[in-house]
Amino acid sequence: MNAIRRRFQPEQVRELVLIALIIGIIIFFGTQIENYFSPRTFTRISTSVAVVAIVAVGQTLVILTRNIDLSVGSIVGFTAYVVGTYLAANNDLPPALAVLAAVGIGAVMGAFNGMVVAYGRVPAIIVTLGTLAIYRTLLVEISGARSVLTSALPRWLVNLPPVNVFSIGAIDIRLLFAVAVLVVIVFQLIVTYSAWGRRLYAIGSNPDAARIAGFPAQRIVFTAFVLSGALAGLAGFVFLARFGNITVVAGQGIELQSVAAAVVGGVNINGGIGSPFGAFLGALLVDIIDNSLIRWLAISEFLRNALLGLLILLAVATDTVIMNRLRKLWSRHELQVATGQAPTEKGKGHRAV
Amino acid sequence: MFKQSLKGLSLLLIFSVLLAACAPAVAPAPQAAAPEAAATEAPAEAPAAEGEGVPMVLMPKFLGILVFDQAYQGALEAHNEIGNPAQLQFLGPTPENSVAGQIEILTNATTQGVKAIMISNNAGDQIAPAAKAAREAGMTVVTWDSPIPSAEGEQVFVAQVDFDETGTVMADMARSILGEDGGKFAVLSASPDAANQNAWIAALQRVLEQPEYANLELLEIVYGNDQSEDSYNQALALVDKYPDMELIMAPTTVGIAAAAKAMQDEGLCDQVKVSGLGLPAEMLEFTLNGCAPEFALWSFVDLGYLAYHVAYKLATGELQGVEGETFEAGRMGSYTIEKDPTREAGLRVLMGPFTVYDASNVEAAAQ
Numbered sequence: 001m002n003a004i005r006r007r008f009q010p011e012q013v014r015e016l017v018l019i020a021l022i023i024g025i026i027i028f029f030g031t032q033i034e035n036y037f038s039p040r041t042f043t044r045i046s047t048s049v050a051v052v053a054i055v056a057v058g059q060t061l062v063i064l065t066r067n068i069d070l071s072v073g074s075i076v077g078f079t080a081y082v083v084g085t086y087l088a089a090n091n092d093l094p095p096a097l098a099v100l101a102a103v104g105i106g107a108v109m110g111a112f113n114g115m116v117v118a119y120g121r122v123p124a125i126i127v128t129l130g131t132l133a134i135y136r137t138l139l140v141e142i143s144g145a146r147s148v149l150t151s152a153l154p155r156w157l158v159n160l161p162p163v164n165v166f167s168i169g170a171i172d173i174r175l176l177f178a179v180a181v182l183v184v185i186v187f188q189l190i191v192t193y194s195a196w197g198r199r200l201y202a203i204g205s206n207p208d209a210a211r212i213a214g215f216p217a218q219r220i221v222f223t224a225f226v227l228s229g230a231l232a233g234l235a236g237f238v239f240l241a242r243f244g245n246i247t248v249v250a251g252q253g254i255e256l257q258s259v260a261a262a263v264v265g266g267v268n269i270n271g272g273i274g275s276p277f278g279a280f281l282g283a284l285l286v287d288i289i290d291n292s293l294i295r296w297l298a299i300s301e302f303l304r305n306a307l308l309g310l311l312i313l314l315a316v317a318t319d320t321v322i323m324n325r326l327r328k329l330w331s332r333h334e335l336q337v338a339t340g341q342a343p344t345e346k347g348k349g350h351r352a353v
Numbered sequence: 354m355f356k357q358s359l360k361g362l363s364l365l366l367i368f369s370v371l372l373a374a375c376a377p378a379v380a381p382a383p384q385a386a387a388p389e390a391a392a393t394e395a396p397a398e399a400p401a402a403e404g405e406g407v408p409m410v411l412m413p414k415f416l417g418i419l420v421f422d423q424a425y426q427g428a429l430e431a432h433n434e435i436g437n438p439a440q441l442q443f444l445g446p447t448p449e450n451s452v453a454g455q456i457e458i459l460t461n462a463t464t465q466g467v468k469a470i471m472i473s474n475n476a477g478d479q480i481a482p483a484a485k486a487a488r489e490a491g492m493t494v495v496t497w498d499s500p501i502p503s504a505e506g507e508q509v510f511v512a513q514v515d516f517d518e519t520g521t522v523m524a525d526m527a528r529s530i531l532g533e534d535g536g537k538f539a540v541l542s543a544s545p546d547a548a549n550q551n552a553w554i555a556a557l558q559r560v561l562e563q564p565e566y567a568n569l570e571l572l573e574i575v576y577g578n579d580q581s582e583d584s585y586n587q588a589l590a591l592v593d594k595y596p597d598m599e600l601i602m603a604p605t606t607v608g609i610a611a612a613a614k615a616m617q618d619e620g621l622c623d624q625v626k627v628s629g630l631g632l633p634a635e636m637l638e639f640t641l642n643g644c645a646p647e648f649a650l651w652s653f654v655d656l657g658y659l660a661y662h663v664a665y666k667l668a669t670g671e672l673q674g675v676e677g678e679t680f681e682a683g684r685m686g687s688y689t690i691e692k693d694p695t696r697e698a699g700l701r702v703l704m705g706p707f708t709v710y711d712a713s714n715v716e717a718a719a720q
Binding site: 140315 | 448589594
């Protein structure tokens with residue numbers, strides 16, 4: 001037991017708690033919905049979570065530094081529209097270039113956010129709330145009320161959503177889902193093992209200490225926003241592939257979905273705690289609940305949103321209770337080690353974190 | 354830790370409040386239009402007599418949507434034909450700010466000397482007080498595409514089609530796609546509180562009660578909130594829920610396109626067809642490959658043209674806005690103001706009819 005305690009921190013166990021919650025929810029809906037345990041359900045949920053999962057990873061990087069990016073929904077819509085329009089006019093553009101363009105446009109928009117937040121020292125919520133409207137209005141202006149039309153897009157793009165990377169038995173792993181998973185893995189490794197990634201946590205936990213310690217805090221915050229924008233751009237490309245017809249309202253509301261996914265996934269809104277993998281699990285949890293509720297015959301359309309909110313609250317509350325218990329366990333142990341005492345009634349007073 | 358979570362939650366709450374509160378202030382659309390409107394202020398001081406020119410505003414639900422721009426083309430055509438020397442402005446809110454933005458534009462127009470406004474209302478009855486204030490200030494208020502439900506503050510609603518006819522057209526398309534033996538279908542609508550969609554679905558349900566439509570069974574009505582993502586997921590959920598469903602009827606342009614793309618992506622087009630109200634350009638691909646063999650729509654260019662004629666004639670006093678009045682609307686011919694049978698109160702001018710699109714005519718219309 002002690003070895004386990006030394007090996008893991010409560011924050012690392014948190015992901016296991018989320019996975020347990022997800023399994024619990026799946027088992028519950030399995031008893032309620034006919035044919036729920038089928039490869040089809042996996043395909044439905046995995047394809048539907050891809051866009052938000054990619055955005056949530058970028059959002060996590062920003063939130064870790066004690067900032068927030070509310071402009072991601074507009075960036076998704078803007079890149080989907082611009083890249084779509086260009087592809088519709090130039091059907092022979094190489095796919096790799098199209099993806100690169102989407103990521104690039106997103107990165108530029110993120111860089112603007114990052115510049116104003118990091119170097120202009122304007123609160124991120126104000127800046128990105130502003131760019132949320134500015135990017136959307138820019139889209140309305142350049143669109144001239146024309147939509148991107150599925151029939152004008154190159155065939156490879158329209159036929160992208162059903163493409164399988166590989167199958168495990170009857171379970172298909174779709175390309176767009178694989179892209180999202182790859183993004184999660186890459187950024188999970190970056191925040192865990194790279195110096196840049198560790199500094200994200202340092203800055204979010206204590207910005208003043210990080211600055212005094214000599215971290216290039218501004219540059220790191222700036223980079224986090226650039227990456228958040230770039231990932232939103234990538235998500236914009238996925239959005240374009242999935243829906244084909246793109247109007248000026250594309251991607252509206254994704255900013256709050258991504259914040260919700262991150263928070264449900266254990267990313268602390270005050271920075272310093274959380275991980276891309278956690279945000280992915282958060283996005284998955286919300287999406288499973290949402291997609292299951294619309295298939296649950298017992299629930300009317302009008303109750304669904306309320307129930308979705310209730311289930312998310314329940315999940316987060318359960319998670320919080322379990323995490324608090326775990327932290328108490330850990331701190332009691334640390335207290336033991338520090339003072340060499342057995343846990344006594346007196347020790348209880350010091351447990352709170 | 355618990356305290357921190359609470360802090361996080363309250364922060365989230367604050368975000369949403371801020372989002373709701375700040376967005377109108379940031380959206381530049383109404384402000385950007387202000388200088389143009391100010392320029393027309395001087396001549397508008399005088400009452401709008403014939404030949405003086407009537408400054409007019411055409412307001413869509415929000416900017417950036419093709420059909421509303423088509424309506425503006427139609428209104429502009431009428432504007433030039435009639436030779437109104439004043440300005441016709443196309444003013445609308447940005448998408449994320451539709452409801453508050455519409456009310457703001459209407460209120461501003463009242464103070465800026467605009468003499469007639471044509472509104473595709475997206476704000477329900479919330480816009481009624483501003484519309485009444487505009488009426489009291491002597492402005493002509495006409496709605497098109499989507500009316501003010503209570504009709505308060507509105508003189509006439511220019512209806513695209515008879516809402517009851519929409520029900521018949523949808524039922525007929527369902528019968529034509531499902532064949533003689535009929536079958537089961539579901540409706541994928543916009544949001545649960547969209548006034549026109551709800552009226553059309555109610556009309557569809559009434560039509561289905563007639564004996565000749567007895568073999569059509571409506572399984573469920575679901576809502577995609579006019580978002581691609583929600584509509585796409587809802588369409589697939591319908592397929593999963595009802596294995597014997599053969600048709601999804603979507604009386605919304607966003608819903609029908611998203612549902613058709615979902616069926617195409619999952620290879621379900623042979624099993625489940627899609628129909629409803631759609632834009633030829635957006636539906637071209639799906640109509641030609643058989644995913645959405647038939648759908649219907651009216652001309653938004655004509656709707657804008659007719660709305661302009663009604664608003665101009667009311668503003669110049671050529672029309673009084675009472676039941677039974679008949680007038681000539683340029684190239685579109687003769688129309689009559691009548692009581693609106695789809696609402697408790699209010700008058701309407703009915704345009705009609707529907708065009709039903711299939712593989713034979715969709716390509717020409719998509720250009």
